[in-house]
Amino acid sequence: MTQTHAQERIITYHTVVLGALTRDGHATAEISEQNEAGETSTRLLQVPAGLPGERVTIAVEAPLAPKPGRKRRHWKQRPPRVWITELHETSPMRVQAPCPVFGTCGGCQLQHMNYPAQLEWKREVVRQLLNEIGNFADPPLLDTVACDIPWNYRNHMRFSVNREGRAGLTARGTHWVLPLAECPIAHPQINLALQVVNQHINPRPQVLIRCATASPQMLLQPIQNEEVTQELTEKGIEVCTDTMEEVLGGQTFRIRPSSFFQTNSAQAEKMASMVLQGLLADQAPDQIRQMTVVDAYCGVGTFAALLAPHVGKVIAIEESASAIKDAQWNMRDVEHVEILKGKVEDMLPGLSDQIDGFVIDPPRAGCQPIVLDALIQHPVARIVYVSCDPSTLARDLNILCNVSQAYRLRSVQPLDMFPQTAHIENVAVLERASL
Numbered sequence: 001m002t003q004t005h006a007q008e009r010i011i012t013y014h015t016v017v018l019g020a021l022t023r024d025g026h027a028t029a030e031i032s033e034q035n036e037a038g039e040t041s042t043r044l045l046q047v048p049a050g051l052p053g054e055r056v057t058i059a060v061e062a063p064l065a066p067k068p069g070r071k072r073r074h075w076k077q078r079p080p081r082v083w084i085t086e087l088h089e090t091s092p093m094r095v096q097a098p099c100p101v102f103g104t105c106g107g108c109q110l111q112h113m114n115y116p117a118q119l120e121w122k123r124e125v126v127r128q129l130l131n132e133i134g135n136f137a138d139p140p141l142l143d144t145v146a147c148d149i150p151w152n153y154r155n156h157m158r159f160s161v162n163r164e165g166r167a168g169l170t171a172r173g174t175h176w177v178l179p180l181a182e183c184p185i186a187h188p189q190i191n192l193a194l195q196v197v198n199q200h201i202n203p204r205p206q207v208l209i210r211c212a213t214a215s216p217q218m219l220l221q222p223i224q225n226e227e228v229t230q231e232l233t234e235k236g237i238e239v240c241t242d243t244m245e246e247v248l249g250g251q252t253f254r255i256r257p258s259s260f261f262q263t264n265s266a267q268a269e270k271m272a273s274m275v276l277q278g279l280l281a282d283q284a285p286d287q288i289r290q291m292t293v294v295d296a297y298c299g300v301g302t303f304a305a306l307l308a309p310h311v312g313k314v315i316a317i318e319e320s321a322s323a324i325k326d327a328q329w330n331m332r333d334v335e336h337v338e339i340l341k342g343k344v345e346d347m348l349p350g351l352s353d354q355i356d357g358f359v360i361d362p363p364r365a366g367c368q369p370i371v372l373d374a375l376i377q378h379p380v381a382r383i384v385y386v387s388c389d390p391s392t393l394a395r396d397l398n399i400l401c402n403v404s405q406a407y408r409l410r411s412v413q414p415l416d417m418f419p420q421t422a423h424i425e426n427v428a429v430l431e432r433a434s435l
């Protein structure tokens with residue numbers, strides 16, 4: 001069946017059985033299409049909010065053709081918009097998504113999947129990537145560590161602001177800002193603040209809200225006017241302008257708006273324990289006290305500060321000026337820490353210290369070849385690799401363990417930092433092959 005709506009968009013409807021989830025957390029659907037010459041071809045589509053094995057009817061909206069007069073070279077072909085209009089047979093994994101904009105919003109992909117199935121799916125994605133990209137036939141992969149409360153966990157949200165000055169999240173694949181009263185994965189303090197800022201006109205393009213979980217402190221950017229600050233204060237929020245503090249592993253960390261900090265504080269506690277355990281386990285206390293460890297891509301110094309009480313020396317490397325300022329403040333009382341400002345790829349080859357262990361927590365792109373080369377040329381006893389992208393993790397582990405054979409992979413631990421979304425965090429532990 002084909003229908004045309006007001007903006008001349010062409011929508012076709014297809015009843016299909018959905019296939020496996022993609023890496024982005026969308027189900028797949030194969031549809032047959034006929035061109036003007038009557039030739040049939042099949043097309044693979046991504047179906048948000050679907051689950052494998054479900055029989056559903058989907059609407060497929062063809063992307064708009066370029067506007068007349070607009071140069072074709074400025075026009076980008078977008079994938080069609082696809083949504084489920086009817087569920088005929090549902091998966092046993094399906095649950096009711098609590099958010100009214102789930103499926104449209106670009107934030108969450110898995111609210112409709114029960115939580116144990118999300119954890120299992122994440123583990124399976126990591127297994128496949130370690131297999132296909134990492135060349136590990138039988139990787140030492142552990143079960144995904146669940147988030148005890150998989151809702152209201154995000155301590156940091158970046159909301160887009162629409163033309164009317166209202167803050168919300170954008171619809172998947174568009175710049176359209178969805179009106180949002182609250183977000184079920186945002187911390188309750190953030191939802192409270194969202195309601196307050198949305199009673200006012202916000203400047204475009206974004207409002208950033210970051211809250212502490214151990215205190216009522218909150219950072220808002222851009223800085224809010226007196227009226228908003230007053231309303232937030234009346235609701236028990238302590239509005240901070242330049243920095244706020246969060247507690248992790250019993251230590252207090254000062255964070256600026258543009259510095260990175262782990263978004264899920266409860267899971268970050270578990271991650272920090274894994275890092276310390278991965279680097280220091282099975283070693284005598286005397287040996288640990290003599291160790292020199294590097295926290296590469298250290299952010300505000302989270303792992304460096306938590307490692308410092310245990311080891312002989314910590315070298316922390318970070319390129320962001322704002323995170324470096326925070327790291328310096330966070331480790332102001334620690335004598336045996338050296339904080340280096342610069343890119344890891346520039347600093348690492350020049351390090352003259354004898355290094356016993358590395359924590360590497362790079363951005364999604366993973367490690368630069370020069371960083372991997374340095375780790376291979378001068379193998380250290382232990383590496384803990386914290387990763388927010390399992391495909392670049394698999395690529396880098398392949399280089400460190402299989403191609404160079406400099407390291408042995410001891411464990412890969414998926415950790416659910418971002419429940420209800422397709423994001424997957426991992427903590428991998430490597431040891432020098434010649435140990």
Ligand SMILES: C[S@@+](CC[C@H](N)C(=O)[O-])C[C@H]1O[C@@H](n2cnc3c(N)ncnc32)[C@H](O)[C@@H]1O
Nearest residue numbers: 260297298299302318319320343344361362363
């Ligand atoms: C995923 S965050 C990890 C931060 C920290 N380990 C933590 O847990 O809070 C990655 C950090 O690496 C920094 N970064 C990105 N590329 C870098 C590079 N080439 N050299 C040094 N730091 C880098 C970013 O500024 C960010 O603070």
